[in-house]
Amino acid sequence: MNSYRPLLLAAGAALALGACRPNLTPAPYSKANLDFTRYVAVGNSLTSGYADNSLYRSGQMVAYPSMLSWSFSRMGPSDYKAPLLPGESGWPSPKLILGTSTDMMGNVSLGPVSYPNQLDTTGSSINIAAQGPYNNLGVPGIRAIDFLNPFYGLLNPYATRFFSSPNPLKELDRINPSFFTMWLGNNDVLGYATSGGVGKSSGGSPFSLADREAISSTDYFADGVDSALKHLMADSNAHGAIINIPDVTSIPFFNTVPYNGLVLSRQGQVDSLNFAYHTTGIKFTLGANPFVIEDNTVPVIHRRLAQEGELILLTVPQDSLRYAGWGSIKPIPDRYVLDAGEIQAVHQATSIFNGILHSRAEAHGLAYVDINAFLKSLAPGILYHGVNFTTEFVRGGLFSLDGVHLTPRGYAMVANEILRTINYYYGASLQMVDVNAYDGVRFP
Amino acid sequence: MRKHALITAALLLPTAAAFSAGYQLNLQGLRQLAMGGGGTAMPWDASTIFYNPGGLARLTSLQAYASVQFIMPRVEYLNQTTGQTARTTNATFTPFNIYVGGTLKGADRLGFGVGVYTPFGSGTTWDDNWTGRYVTQSIYLQSIFIQPTLSYRISDGVSIGAGIIFATGHTDITRAMPVQNSQGLDGHAELKGKASGMGYNIGISLKASEQLHFGITYRSRVDMRVKDGDVTFSNMPAAIAGNFPNTSFDATLPLPEVLSVGAAWKPLSRFTIQLDFNLVGWKAYDSLAFNYADEVNGSKRTSSPRLYQNRIAARLGGHYQATDALAIMLGAAYDPTPVRDGFVSPDLPDANRIILSAGLSYKLAKSLNLLAAVEYVSSEKRQATYDEAAFGGTYQTKAITPGIGLTYDF
Secondary structure, eight states, X not given: OGGGHHHHHHHHHHIIIIITSOOOOOOOOBOTTOOOSSEEEEESHHHHTOBTTBBOHHHXXXXXXXXXXXXXXXXXXXXXXXXXXXXXXXXXXXOEEEEEEEOTTSOEEEEEEEOOSOOXXXXXXXXXXXXXXXXXXXXXXXXXXXXXXXXXXGTOHHHHTTOSSSOHHHHHHHSOOSEEEEEOOTHHXXXXXXXXXXXXXXXXXXXXGGGGGSOBOHHHXXXXXXXXXXXXXXXXXXXXXXXXOOOGGGSHHHHSBOTTOEEEOSHHHHHHHHHHTTTTTOOOOSEEEOOEEEOTTSTTTOEEEOOTTOEXXXXXXXXXXXXXXXXXXXXXXXXXXXXXXXXXXXXXXXXXXXXXXXXXXXXHTOEEXXXXXXXXHHTTOEEETTEEEBSSTTTTBSBOTTSSSBOHHHHHHHHHHHHHHHHHXXXXXXXXXXXXXXXXXXXX | OOOOOOSOHHHXXXXXXXXXXXXXXXXXXXXXXXXXXXXXXXXXXXXXXXXOGGGGGGOSSEEEEEEEEOXXXXXXXXXXXXXXXXXXXXXXXXXXXXXXXXXXXXXXXXXXXXXXXXXXXXXXXXXXXXXXXTTXXXXXXXXXXXXEEEEEEOSSSEEEEEEEEEEEEEEEEEEEEEEEETTSOEEEEEEXXXXXXXXXXXXXXXXXXXXXXXXXXXXXXXXXXXXXXXXXXXXXXXXXXXXXXXXXXXXXXXXXXXXXXXXXXXXXXXXXXXXXXXXXXXXXXXXXEEEEEEEETTEEEEEEEOOOOOEEEEEEEEEEEOSXXXXXXXXXXXXXXXXXXXXXXXXXXXXXXXXXXXXXXXXXXXXXXXEEEEEEEEEOOEEEEEGGGTEEEEEEEEEEEEEEEEEEEO
């Protein structure tokens, strides 16, 4: 037996040495040659953490730049400060939450409702520039062309509350960034789209208030982007990423109300509508019909049936559709519809602006994040750790209750796509975020 | 806006990849455990009721056998992309074995007995907030097999045996649901039920010479049927709770058939080497379906593919009778995973396993023997995905299992 004792002892020792516990450690991450000590995020509402039709503190805390900065800080010192609001209720207007609402006929339904609790916005408009400088310079509503307006800070309450001067370019100088992300240009198209294309379809100027609902001028756009980049790259060693403009017509804001949402269930409804329209060539049948929309190019009646592919805005009043004859007896007003020509204008502008962003990324040696392609790839649905995300309104889990901005999980998906692109472009391997660690849409 | 069905049905309900290699315990006898898990050729004691019913008629007396094992599995998960690691919570499970069987004086051609043993009995619980919570939160499975057995010694060299298996067990599976209530808490689902099934275990024991022994056994597949298990949802937001009624479910979990062949060789009168091969019919585990009494999120059935592969495990062991009272055992085994890449779920992150074991038997009194064994199992680090949930990472499993038991010869 003596000859076996050493064997047993050896086995016992191996077990005692903790061999009974697995120990997995990640392979080392790398930031390549990037310097994240002074990170700046420039952008609009998407960068600020805006969601549910407003800006509020917990949303700002899970803005994608905050997620990026977490990843950067894993590789060494990386400061991050955002101009946080004091409250949760949303400022200046209350945010939306998912709740039940009762329409004028007493029907109860689940949908976005205004934040019902006590507002906690006290102190929101106090200027907090002195507590800066801020790493997150996201200003809801700001366009690329607004960087050409030295007084822009006076026009936008979100800018007013944390800018140290009215000139947005000056704000970019406060931190001389070693690394930056720039996601600008969405609002150069979005203002036109979300107002149903009632503004100018090109040539919007930063100096005209009426042009806030126009598509920006291509020249101003290029100038705005160039000016911002010049200030962001004052340090010649600065690196960064330019994020492009998603096709706004693919977001739930434009894809939740169907073009043929006029459902006629009784022959009587069909007959009376056909009688009312009998001189016009417009015909209705039982079942799903296209909505009647306003179109001033049609002589005399100024209306026509919506065509497949035309988009009805999420903001169209549901009560008016259901009970006031909108979309049938009365046309849906133009400001709630993006017709084929307007969609074309949006696509064309998006493509031109993205071309400019891409060329600037190449010229300056910056990573170019094609978030447009990424969001399109999510449309059929994407599975992540047991959760099926889609771009559908409310149930898709990616878009917040305004149908334009993202949920924290949606922002996490964006943050990971940005990190992926930075990793690829700069040969780094930065840590990504766990999408499921963040909120999706909360249900009552 | 309508009340929407929120999640695709396929993702909705807990599925269990569970009855797999990691849950098949192979702890049905301490001597065999100490020798890498093999024991088809040599009828060491009454536990041959499990390892080879044909060996029962070769026992020289009637024996009572009882043992308990303390299995402490540890699983770790790593996601290289996010840098997250997760560990299962520490837990100790106690599968047990009771056998009474052997031969009576004057009728020693006939062996008979009954075994009560736990071929599956383990579980995995992950942290509440871990990133895979929508895939699995916890799973626990237990089964008890009761096997009355008869064996007959045809000649000095050949004996045969057969037993009928009555199986009973229960399962408890939980997972988070990907819907959040107004506090941001996930919904939660639990599937809990009793299972039962039947099967058989047959074997031939061959004694070619005093030095050389062989055995062949076949344990049939046992379909464990869960009838009227409980489906319970909690924390579901009121607005959609109507889509997720508490209801009942039926499911069938096939436990695979196993064909074993073994050989034992005694080069010295006090020393035995044995080698076993188990061909395990995991292919039976093709898919896993749950049927619900009521529609859950618009569906009465979920099914997910498993596509397991048949596998052969190899087990090598040695037994040394050091003194008349003391015997020492050592063993090792290799148990390859039946789970393909793309089907590795965190409820059972299976991988190829290497097993080392040791043990001893000590005669406490004339008819009373003490058995003790310890087994160490380590899986390879396996990087794999579970495509059905788009979940992946690197896994490693380790388990240490001490066991203790007594035998008494009548």
